[in-house]
Amino acid sequence: MRLLLINGPNLNLLGSREPSLYGAKSLDSIEIELLSQAKKEGVELDCFQSNFEGALVDRVHQGIGSIDGILINAGAYTHTSIALRDALIGSAIPYVELHLSNIHAREHFRQNSYLAERAVGVISGFGPLSYQLALLGLLSYLRQQQSS
Numbered sequence: 001m002r003l004l005l006i007n008g009p010n011l012n013l014l015g016s017r018e019p020s021l022y023g024a025k026s027l028d029s030i031e032i033e034l035l036s037q038a039k040k041e042g043v044e045l046d047c048f049q050s051n052f053e054g055a056l057v058d059r060v061h062q063g064i065g066s067i068d069g070i071l072i073n074a075g076a077y078t079h080t081s082i083a084l085r086d087a088l089i090g091s092a093i094p095y096v097e098l099h100l101s102n103i104h105a106r107e108h109f110r111q112n113s114y115l116a117e118r119a120v121g122v123i124s125g126f127g128p129l130s131y132q133l134a135l136l137g138l139l140s141y142l143r144q145q146q147s148s
Contacts, residue, residue, distance in 0.1 A: 001139075002043065002046070002066060002068055003044065003046070003067065003071065003139075004046050004071070004093075005031065005071045006056060006070060006072045007048070007072075007073050007075070008056060008074040008078070009050075010076070011027050011049055011073060012027055012049055015027075023127045023128055025128045030128050031047045033131075034047075034132065037135055041139055045135075053077055053083060056084055056087075057084055057087040060084070060087040060093070061087060064091050064093065068093070068142055069093060069095065069096075069139075069142050070091075070093050070138075071098060071131065071134045071138060072088070072095055072096070072097055072098065072115065073097075073130075078114065079110055079114065084114070084115070085115055088118065089118050094120050094141060095115075095138075096123065096134045096138045097119045097121075097122045097124075098122070098124070098133075098134040099124040100127050100130055102124050102125030121138075
């Protein structure tokens with residue numbers, strides 16, 4: 001099984017960007033932990049980050065036919081990108097939306113997600129643990145689909 005982790009804008013600044021809100025771990029350290037967890041689960045995980053909306057859309061498109069599931073922290077594009085939503089839906093690849101902070105306890109404009117409606121699930125508010133929870137949730141969903 002092959003999974004893709006997509007991280008959107010400004011997530012490359014994790015560890016130094018508002019650590020009181022997002023924590024002190026860098027994106028690299030979160031990815032290393034997640035890659036280790038994926039390996040223990042017997043799955044391959046590719047990681048991708050971009051600050052550019054089109055690059056995120058392109059990466060979703062590249063996964064068609066080769067990726068079984070997507071973990072996505074779209075950052076600010078969660079609340080603004082119809083293009084990313086359309087790419088995810090058009091790809092027909094199951095995905096889990098995830099966030100470090102609880103977006104429902106933040107500014108009003110952050111409480112709306114263009115991605116959540118069609119996601120397998122949404123994990124929000126557990127800091128870096130959100131990535132691991134999202135991985136476990138997506139794997140559970142995909143394994144259940146395979147056994148059906």
